Amino acid sequence: MAQAPTHVDPITTEIIRNAFISVAEEMNATLIRSAYNPIIYEMKDCSVGLLDEGKGMLGQSAGLPIFLGNLEVCVELIEERFGAGVWVPGDVWLMNDSYMTGTHLGDMTIIAPIHWRGELVGFSASRAHWLDIGAKDAPAPTDSTEIYQEGLRLGPTKVVEGGELREEIVDILRRNVRFPSMMVGDLHAQIAVARTGERRLGAIYDRYGLETVREARDQIFAQSEALDRAAVAAVPDGVYRAEGCMDDDGVSDDPVWIRMTVTVEGDEMLVDLTETDDQTRGAINCGEAQALSATRVAFRRLINPDRPITGGTFAPLRLDIRRGSLLAAQEPAACQFYFSPLGLLIDLLAKALAPVLPGQVAAASHGDSMCTYLSGLRDRSGRPFVHVECLVGGWGAWDGSDGESALINSTNGAIDDIPIEIVESRYPLRVRRYAIRADSGGAGAWRGGDGAVRELEIEDDDVWVSLWYERSKTPAWGLFGGEAGAPPRVQLNPGTPEARTMLKANRLGLSRGDVLLHETGGGGGYGPVGPPQRRS
Numbered sequence: 001m002a003q004a005p006t007h008v009d010p011i012t013t014e015i016i017r018n019a020f021i022s023v024a025e026e027m028n029a030t031l032i033r034s035a036y037n038p039i040i041y042e043m044k045d046c047s048v049g050l051l052d053e054g055k056g057m058l059g060q061s062a063g064l065p066i067f068l069g070n071l072e073v074c075v076e077l078i079e080e081r082f083g084a085g086v087w088v089p090g091d092v093w094l095m096n097d098s099y100m101t102g103t104h105l106g107d108m109t110i111i112a113p114i115h116w117r118g119e120l121v122g123f124s125a126s127r128a129h130w131l132d133i134g135a136k137d138a139p140a141p142t143d144s145t146e147i148y149q150e151g152l153r154l155g156p157t158k159v160v161e162g163g164e165l166r167e168e169i170v171d172i173l174r175r176n177v178r179f180p181s182m183m184v185g186d187l188h189a190q191i192a193v194a195r196t197g198e199r200r201l202g203a204i205y206d207r208y209g210l211e212t213v214r215e216a217r218d219q220i221f222a223q224s225e226a227l228d229r230a231a232v233a234a235v236p237d238g239v240y241r242a243e244g245c246m247d248d249d250g251v252s253d254d255p256v257w258i259r260m261t262v263t264v265e266g267d268e269m270l271v272d273l274t275e276t277d278d279q280t281r282g283a284i285n286c287g288e289a290q291a292l293s294a295t296r297v298a299f300r301r302l303i304n305p306d307r308p309i310t311g312g313t314f315a316p317l318r319l320d321i322r323r324g325s326l327l328a329a330q331e332p333a334a335c336q337f338y339f340s341p342l343g344l345l346i347d348l349l350a351k352a353l354a355p356v357l358p359g360q361v362a363a364a365s366h367g368d369s370m371c372t373y374l375s376g377l378r379d380r381s382g383r384p385f386v387h388v389e390c391l392v393g394g395w396g397a398w399d400g401s402d403g404e405s406a407l408i409n410s411t412n413g414a415i416d417d418i419p420i421e422i423v424e425s426r427y428p429l430r431v432r433r434y435a436i437r438a439d440s441g442g443a444g445a446w447r448g449g450d451g452a453v454r455e456l457e458i459e460d461d462d463v464w465v466s467l468w469y470e471r472s473k474t475p476a477w478g479l480f481g482g483e484a485g486a487p488p489r490v491q492l493n494p495g496t497p498e499a500r501t502m503l504k505a506n507r508l509g510l511s512r513g514d515v516l517l518h519e520t521g522g523g524g525g526y527g528p529v530g531p532p533q534r535r536s
Contacts, residue, residue: 008215016208016216020059021308023200024050027124028061030196036185037131038426039388042418046128050197051075052217053120056311058201062414064127065300066342067107068309069293071125074101074109078156087113087120092160092194094187096133097153098335102290105151105335106133106140108186110159112194116205124197126190130183131386134176135336138375139386142250142466143506144283144334152176160191178384221312229267231303232316235356239263242352244344244474249282250337250504255473256280256326258344262352267316271295271349274322283336285329288321294342295319297410298349302360340470343367343411347396347476354479359399363442363479363524366393366451367409368470370488370520374456376463378428387427390415394441394449394485394523396476403449403523405436428460437486437519444482444525451486451520463510469503475521482525491517 008016027048035041047063055072077100078093079086092112096105106129114122132139133151144150152173159169170187174180205213240262245255259275273295279285299317300309307313321328326341347364354361370391377384390412397403408415420431433455441448469488476485492500492508494517510516 008212008219012208012212013216013219016204016213017220019204020050023197023204024048024059025061026200027126027193027196028063031126031128031189031193034189034192035128036182036189038418038422039129039131040186040189042422043390043415045415046126048124048126048193050201051123051125052311053122054311055123056221057309057313058122058217058311060309064411064415065297065413066290066293066339066411067127069296070102070289071109071127073289073292075111075123075125078111081156088162089113089115090160090163091158092191093156094159095154095156097155098147098338099287099329099331100155100289102287102293102338103127104140104338105135105153106130108190110190110194112198114198114201116202116210121205122201124194126193128186128190130186132178132183134178137466137507138178138384139373139388140336140466141506142283142336142468142504144336145251145281146332146334148332150283150334150336159187220310223312224307224310225312225315227304227307228313229316232264232269233267235264235353237264237266238356240352240355242348244348246284246341246344247470247473247503249280249284250468251280251282256284256341258326258341258348260345260348260352262349268318269299269316270318270320272320273325273327274320276322276325276327279324279326279329279333283334284326284338284340285333285335286327286338286341287335288323288328290338290342291321291327291345292319294345294411295349298346301346301410302350302353302357337468339411340368340468343409344471344474346410351477358480361479362398363396363403363448363482363526364476365395365409365523366471366476366485366488366521368488369409369412370518371468372516372518373466374427374429374463376428376460378460385427387423387429389418391452391454391518391520392417393451393488393520394476396523397444397446397448397482397526399526400446402447403441405441405449406452407449428458428463430457430459431455432457432515437522440486440522442476442478442483442485442522442525443529444478445527445530446482446525448476448478448482448485448523448525451488451522454518456516458510458512458514461512464507465505465510465516466507467502467505471521472503476524478524479526481528483529485522485524488521489519
């Protein structure tokens, strides 16, 4: 374990620690305020990170946890491909290749080096979901079987060179998406994030100097590592296992299994995912970088969850994964719904360690993003529209408290609902009902949180809906005698002779007056059902 330097006093270290976090928060605010598409500025489907010259995390803001856990991997991949001398002042890079960033193609990662007085001192990084990336179906197909159907795929590409925008790269992007003006606006918003990070980190170096900032950084990293190693060392040594399945891959009806073995030895934790099923034909595959990120999220939920993430945070954690598996997919695997298995993975780590950490774990959550995509043409203007919703659900109970109701799943972190006023003013939709799904949480000494009900009425002809709902075969399980939560359900025109129940669909045609009723899953209960407990 690294030894913390002692030349910088603790007060200065704390000021610099919080300055790093403040820079990240300003970067995130810049992105949200500057973005053109509501997935970013309303839902906040984005994250930013401020890294040091060694790719260690200096500061991050609230955002998608599974975005934040691997931004340094993207920096490393650029450097591996082009060499350590690739980082030139004024340059900005972008990439979205699912096998590199781990995510689907709609998530664009933008990275810029930060120099101070001619020396490389760090990187600013952001990842944000662009509304369209040119997939075969807008905004994304749910039935894709190859990455090539999912949109424009870019390896590390320099989009700004020496401070000048490369118009030929922007032209390629513009020609391959359905909403080019929005895409250009989001691109410039992420470039602005890079410049904000550059200015603000430079101001910290201006104030404190190179030696002081780096010594404070080393001390912060060493503190994080020491605290995490102590927390892991407190977990009894042993081998722990858990498994769960996805409903299917969207192409076949066969369940897809994630199998986890956790080995704790001293102050080290190894998470082994090598027995997970092979990559599938359907679109639930994940790049290895995102499996790492999700494992880090799961680790952080149990190990010092209140501490900020730094470059020393995950030192005790190791991951063993098999290339060609569901969680380390290789070309040409489809990856559009990469995040669905990650919610299950996060819950499985808590399940595996529950016998030895009963006071720190929670029962499983609803665990999926519950995605609804609506697209079509507006009657009045004839202009295309795309609307994306990720719905909330129930979280698991824990020792001493009921689960929380109607929260976004753990992979999505700080994502917000798009307000009903925005939905009804921008799209041909009416929200007829948005409510708690009563009694959908699992029973127990402490009950699971309830899911949500969201009912939409279509107000135009020629509207298409795509759906991706998961976790009906492995709904949110209970712990220590608690019962599972209710699984999700979607109904088209409920209560009519034409009623139809489904969880997945691709470009299903809808007409004016059709109704979609979404019911999301509840969380698992904790402890056996018995005498009533005091409600939290």
